[in-house]
Every structure is written in structure tokens, then in C-alpha cells.
Amino acid sequence: MNTLHRVGAACAAHPWRTLAGWLLVLLTLGGLSTVAGGDLREDWDVPGTRAQAGVDTLREHFPDAGGAAAQVVLHDDAPLDAAVVDDVVTELSQTQHIAGVTPRISEDGDTALLQVRYAVDVTHPEVLGNTEPLTAAAEPAQEAGYQVELGGEVPGSAGEFDGRGELIGVGIALLLMVLAFGSVVAAGLPIATALGGLLAGSSGVMLLAGLTDVSPTAPTVATMVGLGVGIDYALLILTRHVARLRAGDTPREAAARATAIAGRSVVGAGLTVLVSLLGLRLAGLPTFSAFGFATALAVIGVMAASLTLVPALCALAGHRLLPRRVRRERKAGGVPITETDLAEAREPLAGRWARVVARRPIAWGTLALVILVGLGAPALGMHTWPQDGGSDPQGSTTREAYDLVSTEFGEGTNGPITLVADLDELSGEEVAALHAEVDALPEVALSGPAVTSPDGAVAVWDIEPTTAPIAEETATFLDELRAHVLPDGVEATGYTPILGDISDILAERLWIVVGFVVAMSVILLMILFRSVVVPIKAAVMNLLSIAAAYGVLVLVFQHGYGAGLLGLDHAIPVSSWVPILLFAVLFGLSMDYEVFLLSAIRDDWLDTGDARGSVVRGLASTGRVISVAAAIMVAVFLGFATEPGVVVKMIGVGLAVAVALDATVVRMILVPATMTLLGRWNWWFPGRGFAHPAPCATAPDDDTDTDRTSVSV
Numbered sequence: 001m002n003t004l005h006r007v008g009a010a011c012a013a014h015p016w017r018t019l020a021g022w023l024l025v026l027l028t029l030g031g032l033s034t035v036a037g038g039d040l041r042e043d044w045d046v047p048g049t050r051a052q053a054g055v056d057t058l059r060e061h062f063p064d065a066g067g068a069a070a071q072v073v074l075h076d077d078a079p080l081d082a083a084v085v086d087d088v089v090t091e092l093s094q095t096q097h098i099a100g101v102t103p104r105i106s107e108d109g110d111t112a113l114l115q116v117r118y119a120v121d122v123t124h125p126e127v128l129g130n131t132e133p134l135t136a137a138a139e140p141a142q143e144a145g146y147q148v149e150l151g152g153e154v155p156g157s158a159g160e161f162d163g164r165g166e167l168i169g170v171g172i173a174l175l176l177m178v179l180a181f182g183s184v185v186a187a188g189l190p191i192a193t194a195l196g197g198l199l200a201g202s203s204g205v206m207l208l209a210g211l212t213d214v215s216p217t218a219p220t221v222a223t224m225v226g227l228g229v230g231i232d233y234a235l236l237i238l239t240r241h242v243a244r245l246r247a248g249d250t251p252r253e254a255a256a257r258a259t260a261i262a263g264r265s266v267v268g269a270g271l272t273v274l275v276s277l278l279g280l281r282l283a284g285l286p287t288f289s290a291f292g293f294a295t296a297l298a299v300i301g302v303m304a305a306s307l308t309l310v311p312a313l314c315a316l317a318g319h320r321l322l323p324r325r326v327r328r329e330r331k332a333g334g335v336p337i338t339e340t341d342l343a344e345a346r347e348p349l350a351g352r353w354a355r356v357v358a359r360r361p362i363a364w365g366t367l368a369l370v371i372l373v374g375l376g377a378p379a380l381g382m383h384t385w386p387q388d389g390g391s392d393p394q395g396s397t398t399r400e401a402y403d404l405v406s407t408e409f410g411e412g413t414n415g416p417i418t419l420v421a422d423l424d425e426l427s428g429e430e431v432a433a434l435h436a437e438v439d440a441l442p443e444v445a446l447s448g449p450a451v452t453s454p455d456g457a458v459a460v461w462d463i464e465p466t467t468a469p470i471a472e473e474t475a476t477f478l479d480e481l482r483a484h485v486l487p488d489g490v491e492a493t494g495y496t497p498i499l500g501d502i503s504d505i506l507a508e509r510l511w512i513v514v515g516f517v518v519a520m521s522v523i524l525l526m527i528l529f530r531s532v533v534v535p536i537k538a539a540v541m542n543l544l545s546i547a548a549a550y551g552v553l554v555l556v557f558q559h560g561y562g563a564g565l566l567g568l569d570h571a572i573p574v575s576s577w578v579p580i581l582l583f584a585v586l587f588g589l590s591m592d593y594e595v596f597l598l599s600a601i602r603d604d605w606l607d608t609g610d611a612r613g614s615v616v617r618g619l620a621s622t623g624r625v626i627s628v629a630a631a632i633m634v635a636v637f638l639g640f641a642t643e644p645g646v647v648v649k650m651i652g653v654g655l656a657v658a659v660a661l662d663a664t665v666v667r668m669i670l671v672p673a674t675m676t677l678l679g680r681w682n683w684w685f686p687g688r689g690f691a692h693p694a695p696c697a698t699a700p701d702d703d704t705d706t707d708r709t710s711v712s713v
Contacts, residue, residue: 008259008311012252018312022196029203037206039125040216046285049501050482054420054493058460061453067099068122071151072114072134073401074141079109084144091137092116097127106408113405122153129216131155151389151401168639173231173632186321190238193309194230197302201226204297214290220648221291222298224640225585228633229273230302232592237262237310239625242321251318255311263307268528269595270303272521273588279517280584284509291581350623354616357669358676365673368665376547378554384507385470385573386499389414391646394569406468410445415469418494421459425489431459438463438485443477469496470573503576510580517587529602530685537674541666542590546583549658553650566641566649575647582654590662597622597667611680615672630663
């Protein structure tokens with residue numbers, strides 16, 4: 001017996017002890033996270049960039065500068081009462097952590113923009129996402145009947161996750177599993193297991209927050225991925241368990257054998273996800289490392305739950321996991337289905353489809369490539385930019401504030417650029433000349449007065465571009481400004497330059513992350529499958545499906561096709577945060593199905609030596625479970641696409657599209673087509689050649705090896 005068989009047998013033999021052990025683990029982790037855990041907070045510093053250098057200079061020479069910022073926008077149909085505006089300014093000035101307030105009135109007098117400067121960073125635990133002090137200070141305007149909206153960094157850092165998407169995804173997943181298994185008990189078991197693993201992972205994330213900065217969005221991504229793979233892993237073992245029950249095994253023995261056989265695929269798939277998440281440390285931003293660690297903790301939690309909770313719950317559920325019809329037949333004296341009956345049963349639809357593809361592999365493979373390349377082509381024109389208030393859903397306070405400011409003061413007011421001049425390198429006359437030169441640029445709508453720091457070391461002034469922060473023209477203007485206008489000793493910083501530098505870093509680092517993740521995954525698969533061709537082919541196919549997901553993101557968000565279905569009223573660039581995060585997560589998830597399918601194909605190849613036939617039989621034995629698992633994962637991810645946060649929407653859509661393509665075009669067409677063409681070369685390995693055991697007509701009795709063709713079922 002192998003280790004996984006022993007784990008499954010022990011958990012199935014002592015289900016209540018297993019459940020009690022999990023309860024103790026969850027309570028312990030929960031208690032530790034309460035005592036030693038930290039608060040979720042962002043780390044938005046971008047070390048090594050020009051914008052960050054400017055921020056550091058401001059923090060050094062202006063005691064109240066370099067902190068967070070916010071906007072309080074007051075609007076009415078008639079000119080505002082100056083006394084009311086003054087009252088709000090006074091209340092804001094007396095609010096904790098606020099260093100100053102600069103009021104600005106529109107030309108027609110019906111709108112006031114109150115620029116709020118904080119003395120602390122936006123990541124301060126009492127500031128991040130906390131809009132209550134701003135709302136309280138604006139009470140005089142609300143009592144006067146004015147429209148009050150909040151924008152800028154602090155309101156923009158408020159949570160983007162309200163839990164609605166999670167409930168929608170779980171609900172659809174439950175319905176799909178009821179239809180697939182015909183049993184409510186069987187349908188609820190994978191979800192219960194995934195939630196148990198997620199609880200452990202969530203406590204781990206809070207403990208991680210006590211050691212390093214963890215973004216408030218990181219648990220959302222971790223929940224999204226953990227819930228999807230957790231249901232998948234539990235479903236994989238459950239499906240195999242139900243098949244063993246149908247074959248006549250007792251619930252305990254069925255649970256042990258299912259864990260031994262399907263558990264290998266769970267471990268292999270989970271390792272590929274973890275390897276992919278390691279690549280996020282190479283993204284160059286501290287917040288991405290936290291994303292990777294948080295998601296990895298969720299994956300480890302659901303893996304552990306799948307390998308222990310599933311056999312325990314399966315043993316407790318007994319034969320209630322079978323459909324009522326089957327249970328009634330058994331009560332009536334029906335004969336259990338044997339292995340021979342299973343082998344002689346009608347070939348599954350997936351097997352018949354695989355034979356269709358195998359007859360014309362070149363034609364089908366070409367069709368699959370055309371689909372993936374066609375969907376991926378729009379990604380070549382991807383424009384990335386971190387999101388701002390103009391990307392938020394219509395009706396949100398940040399979006400309303402953004403639109404009011406754009407209409408009344410100009411789009412560039414939402415993203416001013418701060419110029420910081422070192423007076424040790426430039427004289428006062430040179431600063432004045434530069435100020436006039438910048439003010440005269442056609443891309444500049446407004447240039448504020450230059451202010452000298454209290455120590456006389458630097459001069460600072462703001463400029464407002466004529467275009468919105470998110471516009472490509474603004475990024476071009478910033479590049480031109482830095483390259484051809486600003487001399488040495490002057491840096492451009494502020495909201496827009498920081499976002500631009502983040503976008504540039506992530507675009508450059510994407511290829512480093514891609515190279516690392518692909519290389520490590522190929523090495524891992526070589527170890528798992530003892531093959532050179534299969535891992536390389538798998539990596540290429542995953543890259544194609546991810547490129548197709550990128551292309552769909554560009555079509556939906558950047559070009560606006562179907563964006564209205566997601567609650568967006570206009571096209572927006574793809575968030576700079578998304579490509580790297582999506583790639584690391586997707587590459588691991590795509591490898592899940594690759595591992596499930598290839599495990600079955602390889603085991604059949606080892607048993608029979610029939611390279612082409614093993615492809616058909618492997619797809620036949622795994623097609624149904626992969627299809628059901630993929631449908632569930634797509635439902636979970638699309639549920640998250642209904643969340644209000646735009647970044648969460650993009651991640652949900654990207655994950656759903658990639659998984660859907662991976663389970664259909666890649667696994668059902670491209671994999672059988674290419675593996676049929678390659679034949680036994682799929683399994684060539686240096687020093688081993690095509691070596692495999694001699695074909696055997698009957699599988700051995702060892703529990704760890706029985707029914708190899710069903711390793712992933």
C-alpha cells in the first residue's frame with residue numbers, strides 16, 4: 001500500500017476522529033490568527049522607480065507631504081453656499097491624520113473640489129479604505145441637500161469584494177453537481193470539503209499578515225482560486241469513490257482506493273499550482289509576493305482537506321452518495337456492477353469523440369490552433385493601466401466623484417502630476433524657466449504655483465494634463481516629459497506617474513515570470529511523467545489558452561464587447577495588475593487538467609504499450625469528470641465576475657475563459673490530436689527511451705495500481 005492509500009484508509013476507518021481533528025486544527029489556526037495575525041494592508045511603494053524617488057524626496061523635505069490623498073466633491077444644481085463649503089473644510093481640517101485641505105470651486109460655482117492631504121500613507125490601518133471620517137466631515141453639505149461624493153486614493157482603497165460572487169459561484173456549482181451525481185449528499189461533499197480547506201487557508205493568510213503586508217484584495221483572489229481547485233480536487237476523489245461503490249466495494253475500501261488512485265493526480269496538480277504561484281515573487285512588487293503566498297496557503301489547505309476530509313465524509317455518507325435509483329435497485333436485490341461490467345459498458349462520449357479526433361488529427365489540431373490563435377490575437381494590442389475611479393461601476397461614489405471632477409474641472413484633475421526640483425542642482429531662475437516651459441506645453445491644462453520646502457532644499461508644483469490618467473495620451477505625455485523636458489534634478493511623481501511606473505514594471509517583469517513558471521512546470525512534469533515531449537507540449541498548449549484568455553479580456557474590457565453584461569458602461573484598459581497575476585494562477589490551473597488527463601493516458605500506456613489507443617482510453621476515462629469539474633470552476637469564476645471591483649471582474653472573466661477553453665478546445669481537441677500524431681514519442685525520455693512494462697491483460701491486485709485507466713476518475 002502506498003502512503004495515500006494509508007491516509008485514505010485511516011481517515012475512512014475513523015471519520016469522526018478525522019472531523020474532530022480538522023475542527024481542532026481550524027480552532028487552533030483561528031485562535032492563532034486572532035492573537036498573532038495582522039491587519040490586511042497594502043504596500044504600494046515601488047522601489048527603484050523615478051516616481052518613488054520623488055515621493056521619498058517629498059517625505060524627507062515636506063513633513064506633511066507624501067501621504068495619502070482623497071477628494072471630497074460637493075455639487076448642487078445652483079451655486080454652492082460658501083459658508084457650507086467653509087464648514088466642510090473646517091471639519092475636514094480637524095479630522096485625525098488629515099494634514100490639510102485645499103478647496104477649489106468650479107467656474108459656474110455649483111461644484112466644490114476639496115483636495116484632502118493626509119499626514120500618513122494610504123496603507124495606514126486607520127486610513128486604508130476608511131471613508132467614515134470623510135463622510136462625517138461632509139455632514140454640513142449633506143444637510144444642505146448637496147450631492148456629496150468621495151474620490152481619490154483613500155475611497156478608492158475601500159474593499160472591492162462583497163461576497164456576492166462567492167455565493168453565486170457556490171450555488172451554481174452545487175446545482176451542477178446535483179445534476180451530475182443525482183445525489184444532494186454527493187453534491188454537497190466537495191463544497192463542504194473546499195470550504196473547510198479555505199477556512200484553514202484563510203487563517204493562514206491572517207497569520208501571514210502578521211509577518212508581512214498582505215493586500216486586502218489578496219484573500220479574494222485566494223478564495224477564488226482555492227474554492228475552484230478545492231471543489232475540483234474533492235470532485236476528482238469523489239467521482240472515483242462513487243465508481244468503486246458501483247463496482248461493489250464497501251464505503252471504507254472505496255474511499256481508501258479512491259484516495260490512493262485519484263489522490264496522486266491531486267498532489268501532482270496541486271504542486272503545479274504552487275510552483276506557478278512562486279513566480280509571483282519575481283513580479284518586482286511586494287504586494288504580488290503576498291498574493292502568491294496567500295493563494296498558496298489556500299491551495300495547500302484545500303489539498304489537505306481533499307486527501308483527508310473527502311475519504312472521511314465518503315465513509316460517513318456510505319451508499320447515500322449513489323443516486324436513489326441505484327440504491328433502490330440494491331435494496332430490491334440488484335447485483336453490484338463489477339469491473340467487467342464497467343469495461344464492457346458502452347464507451348463514454350469522450351472516448352467516441354477522441355476516436356473522431358484521432359482519425360483526422362491534423363485537421364482537428366489545425367482547427368483548435370486557429371480558434372486559440374484567433375482569440376489570442378487581440379492581446380497583441382493590449383493596453384494596460386492600473387485602474388482609477390473612472391473604471392469603477394456606475395453609481396459608486398468613486399465613479400460619481402470622478403465624473404463630476406472631469407466635467408467641472410477637466411479630466412486631468414483626477415490625476416495631477418507633481419514635479420519635484422532639487423534646488424541644489426537647479427537655481428531659482430532655472431526652476432522659474434522650467435515652470436513656464438511646462439505650463440506652455442499643449443498637454444498641460446493647468447500648472448500650479450511652485451512651493452519651496454521649509455528647509456529650502458526642493459521646489460514643488462503640480463500640473464494637470466488635458467487627458468485622463470487612464471488615457472494612452474497621458475502615458476505618452478509623461479514619457480515625453482521625462483525624456484525631453486525635465487532636466488536632471490527634477491522628478492515627476494504623484495498618482496499618475498506612480499501608476500505609470502507600476503504599469504511599466506509589470507509589463508517588463510511579465511516575461512521573467514512567464515519564463516520561470518514555464519521552466520519550473522516543465523521540470524516538474526518531466527519528473528512526474530518521465531517524458532520530455534509531454535511537458536513541453538503541455539506548456540505550449542497552456543500558453544495558447546492563456547493568450548486566448550488575454551485576447552478575450554481585451555475584447556471585453558478594452559473594446560467593450562459585452563462589457564455591459566458585467567455592469568460596465570464604457571471600455572477601459574486591462575488593469576496592469578491582471579496579466580501577471582492571471583498568468584501565474586492560470587498556468588497552474590490549466591496544468592490541473594493536464595495532470596488529470598495525462599495520468600490516465602500514461603497509466604494506460606504503461607499497462608498496454610499502445611500509445612495511440614491509450615489517448616482514446618485516457619480521454620474516455622477522464623472526459624466526464626474534467627467536463628464537470630471545469631463547468632463548476634467556470635461557474636465559480638463567473639460568480640466572482642459579478643463583484644463590483646473591476647480588477648476582480650477581470651480576473652474572474654479571465655480565469656473562466658481560460659478554464660473553459662482548456663477543458664474543451666485544448667483537452668478535447670488539441671491534446672488527442674497532437675498525442676495521436678506523436679504516438680510513442682510522447683513517452684520518450686533520455687536514458688529510458690520508450691521503455692515501459694510489458695502489456696498485461698489483467699491489472700494487478702495491488703490497491704495502489706488497480707484500474708490504471710481510471711486514475712483520474
